[in-house]
Amino acid sequence: MSQWKQIQQLEIKYLEQVDYLYDDNFPMEIRQVLSDWIESQDWDMAANHESMATVLLRNLLSELDRECSQENNFLRRHNLKNIIKQLQIKYKAYPLLMAGVISTSLKEERRIIATASIQEQGPLEKSMQNSVAFERQKNMDNRLAVIRSNVQMLDQAVKCLEDMQDDFDFRFRTIQSRDPVDRNTELMKHEVSRLQEMLNNLDLKRKENLSKMSDVIKEIDALIASQLNPELMEWKRRQQINCIGGPLLTGLDQLQNWFTLTAQSLFQMKHQLDKLGQLILKVSYASDPISLQRPQLEEQVKYLIDHLIKSSFVVEKQPWMPTHPQKPLIIKPGVQFTTKVRLLVKLPEVDYQLKVKTIFDKDLPPGRVRRQFFILTSTHKVMDVEESSNGCLSVEFRHLVTSHLHLCVFCWFQGPLSVMEELHSLSFEAQFNILGINIDLETCSFPLVVSSSLSQLSGCWASIMWYNLLTDKPRNLGFFASPPQASWGQLSEVLSWQFSTFTGRGLNREQLCMLGEKLMGQQASHNECQVSWSKFCKENIPGKPFSFWMWLDSILELIKKHLLPIWNDNCIMGFVSKETERACLKDKEPGTFLLRFSESHLGGITFTWVKQSDSGEAPKLISVEPYTKSRLSALPFANIIRDYKVIVDGEVPENPLKFLYPDIPKDESFRRHYNSQQSKGKMFTKTPHRTGPLSAETHSE
Incomplete structure (x- = not known):
């Protein structure tokens, strides 16, 4: 079933959330008319590649032209013509922005669908709903x-x-x-x-x-x-x-x-x-x-x-880069970012020529010297009446760009902050005059993190999550001097949101339990356990050269780029410890297999299957070396599952993968994800080791 059809079957409370996604930037009429075509395009990639975004914009307008020419209803044809004109005016020079808007909308749709399908909500989401009772x-x-x-x-x-x-x-x-x-x-x-x-x-x-x-x-x-x-x-x-x-x-x-x-x-x-x-x-x-x-x-x-x-002077949309619409509050020097300010008081007497000024890092704490930036582009813009938002006064800064000023080391506390822990702010000022009353307006964004390179993006996003989860202070720029701990109940909910936002499907209780064990070890209940910022993001997992968040974020990237269809189809069990894997498969038919993420490799996925022993011994579990993005870039993972073969003792190669756990025929689960490309079977060398009545073997390429 298409995503748009799933949306239309939701309850009214979720449909209201969907309604909020669509405005003049992406009219719902386009989503309805071109639903199948829109869902067949890679908007995520287009949001990061201007040439691809330009092609998709041109194709989108062509598709709309075609629909318009075939439309018999005069009013709908008139509306479509107006939409085409608006899109040409708005996005002709900024195709990346259009791709980012559509990419964000589609991901929000998937998140809403995921939320609707999960009966039990976390404490943060419940509190957010109760607040608007x-x-x-x-x-x-x-x-x-x-x-x-x-x-x-x-x-x-x-x-x-x-x-x-x-x-x-x-x-x-x-x-x-x-x-x-x-x-x-x-x-x-x-x-x-x-x-x-x-x-x-x-x-x-x-x-x-x-x-x-x-x-x-x-x-x-x-x-x-x-x-x-x-x-x-x-x-x-x-x-x-x-x-x-x-x-x-x-x-x-x-x-x-x-x-x-x-x-x-x-x-x-x-x-x-x-x-x-x-x-x-x-x-x-x-x-x-x-x-x-x-x-x-x-x-x-x-x-x-x-x-x-x-x-009433508020930041309606926090700063975000069109290249990374799902990770707001992270900016990169030299890269355009967007933000929007709004006045919540709508009065006919207001002078509509309200000029808003933006200032970067206006009020740094005393004695705090650090990397400093300034805004390269125009810092002033006039507020105007926005007819699509109930006639409010607003202004959208779409082309802000920062540049690095200088770099200094600062030690106002013991130990320097890393780049991802340096918090910055973006302030907005205006002078309001009405009926002889002069009011100086000022508001600010939530703290920003300035990323020097894409390699820092993961750590910067961890900082944004930690800050916004644990404090509601708008200008606590010294937060990471002594960051508070988070309860696992809070943190696990936010981690599940990352998967529902970026992949369309959140994590279930069993998956979160495994993550809790990986981060904090065996506990009767993880919910009230406290997790430090350092343990989450800075310290390496014992015996591994990477932190917990680096490991988890690499899996997110792997899903987004290489595993999204089969992840959303619930084919990947994912976060499963080896002990749980053994318990799941020990009584299963030979050829039963499951997919889980590697605990030893960054961004790796492996599969383990049950093999019947020829000598009458207990069945064995056999796992493969994890597939990472470098291996999956050449071939879809579903094809690997379809065409995987092993050779045992010189016999004819055969595919040992028969049933996806618990007992679903492989082709029934993966057929829709196969493509016509045929992959060659691989020969593996086995290195067995026994762990009791059920033994496991690992094949390495």
Whole structure:
């Protein structure tokens, strides 16, 4: 079944996540119309090779042209023509960006499918889902509705106050205009008494309105502090988790709605206070409550506006290189990277010429001297209204490039940091002006790692995972001076995300258990065990010349480049210890085999099968020397399984692989992955060794 058909069969909660993937950058209509063609192309490779991306862009437009010419529905044909024009404008000069967008979307689809197929979710994913619970959103909507209603009533109250004051002012001026001779008459005394009563009522009404304003301001303040700020922080935390492969990031449009409604209420109250300021220019008196209370209320409103607008300035898309879209927050000098900033307050009064400035490493900790970089390309860009995102103000920097400034050794703690442990930041600044209020805006990306070469990419990604898993501080650039430990429960979930993000299928409990044993040894339960940063990424596995993460990441690369179809088809058992392998195969029919990743080679896969002994002894297990990327580059692994042969004692070569564990006929599992290329059988030399009733043999080429 095609990936797009699998998507269409998902529950509505997963379809909503899919919906979030598609926008003007990659319209869903293209995904629907060209679903089979899109899935047949290698977008991952195209995202790293401009010539291939250019060819795919040209072919994509040709396919769309063909669909458009065959479309009988006038409206759909019109929409397809518009999409073709938009794609030509957007991607003609930047085919790599298009390939990266499509590659990311397809991988996110696979991750969503994988998530939907796994009933049990990890603690991090559960917490991310709980943070956007319906009841909390409903409570926020209700509170905002009450505030909006109260602000509207205050509008009416201020209008009523204005009418009362106009009546008083008219009577007062009428009395003043009377002849002084008439001022001591009974009628005049009655009118003065009536005027005093009106003034008393006016004073009472002013105090009542100011009291209501104070209550509403307190309610808005409480809403911002108790719910809006926490919701924003939760979204930023979800963004961190999404950066390292976690659940799809949603909720920003909802946040924008809440921020905008709150801002509208505050600006409406500022207008009301301005109106009160105008009223006292006409009528004021001793102990006038407006003169006494208005300045404080105005300061409170201005403070809340300032805080709200500053908070609404966020990094919508963290920096990422189009060449490595699934590994954000890693940049390389001289290589283009992209990021996007957004203002969550949508107001018609806003001056849309908001110029945003980018600054690299603006505020390094005192005394910290290290590799320094500067931005080569233009650092300024103007925010504009983005119609596709609910009319928000945003700006996307698509062509930022950094360059190295100089290199210094720093020792503000004992021992220098490695390149992958050096954290940098990208700041954004703008000046916001509205209704006479000037606000300096500033936000920053999550910490970045600058990779000097592709060989450092794996270690840099380990740093990004560790940081975003274990801290929510946005500028903790000294994090790796003393990095905290991670529980295996947390870390195993993130590792599974790497597989679901990069390959489309996460790891099951048994596979994660084997990884836990490899990292921490035999334990009754690994979940609460603590793993240090050094043990995860810097120290070599005992007896091996590589670290745990280097070993695991090399397997990820092997799957992505050479094993993806059979991995996603669940043909590879993968992470299996030799002891578990022996337990699985000991009672199986001769010819039963399983595929597992090598524990002794970086990026290696091997297969082990059951061989019946001719002498009546217990069956033997035979394994092959691991296949690595250098061997798999020449021939698909499924073909190797199909055509693998051994020669025993001069007999006719035969394929010993009959049933994929537990008992599936080999061709039933692998037929769809064979290609027409025929590989030659290999002759192997056996070196047996016994381990009890079940013996094992290893063949080496």
